[in-house]
Amino acid sequence: MIKARTTSVDETRSLAAELAPLAKPGDLMLLAGDLGAGKTAFVQGFARGLGIVEPVTSPAFVLARGYEGRLPLLHLDVYRLEHLQELHDLGISELLDDGAVTVIEWGDVVASALPADFLEVRMSPGDGDDERELSFRWVGSSWPNRVAGLRRAIAAWAVAGDGPGAVGDRD
Ligand code: ADP
Numbered sequence: 001m002i003k004a005r006t007t008s009v010d011e012t013r014s015l016a017a018e019l020a021p022l023a024k025p026g027d028l029m030l031l032a033g034d035l036g037a038g039k040t041a042f043v044q045g046f047a048r049g050l051g052i053v054e055p056v057t058s059p060a061f062v063l064a065r066g067y068e069g070r071l072p073l074l075h076l077d078v079y080r081l082e083h084l085q086e087l088h089d090l091g092i093s094e095l096l097d098d099g100a101v102t103v104i105e106w107g108d109v110v111a112s113a114l115p116a117d118f119l120e121v122r123m124s125p126g127d128g129d130d131e132r133e134l135s136f137r138w139v140g141s142s143w144p145n146r147v148a149g150l151r152r153a154i155a156a157w158a159v160a161g162d163g164p165g166a167v168g169d170r171d
Pocket residue numbers: 006007008009010011012033034035036037038039040041042058105129130131132
């Protein structure tokens with residue numbers, strides 16, 4: 001696990017933008033954290049990093065929105081999802097195979113319906129109003145060989161004490 005801290009919404013967007021060059025076709029990223037944690041802000045920055053100029057808004061009422069950038073971005077918010085079946089109806093597996101990068105707000109909640117190969121970014125409030133703690137955790141084979149790049153990308157916001165031997169690095 002890797003930890004970071006941001007102190008403004010713009011910092012969260014910048015951190016996410018720095019991650020975009022690491023993204024590969026078919027990637028899955030799950031964003032975890034309560035309402036207002038900054039998940040949509042993260043996607044906005046990530047989209048900017050992919051060269052997407054179209055404004056990214058919360059897809060809460062449409063479930064999924066697609067954007068064209070260096071890689072296509074598929075942005076989902078499953079907060080209002082009532083049944084996992086809706087994810088299947090959307091063709092989530094096909095979408096993941098399609099070469100886009102898929103980022104799912106509240107994705108941790110539906111992880112059981114998704115491939116066990118993703119980067120999870122968990123966001124939580126920090127001490128101050130504009131502070132957020134971000135923790136990165138990876139499952140499956142797609143991300144372990146990008147961990148060094150991930151650390152470099154977020155170095156400016158890294159939380160001290162999180163060395164290379166941190167627990168969770170093996171998973
Ligand atoms: P979510 O999608 O998790 O519900 P949003 O990204 O829509 O959250 O909203 C996050 C809110 O928190 C925004 O109003 C944003 O301006 C504010 N905010 C304050 N500090 C931060 C920060 N460090 N990172 C992200 N958002 C922040």
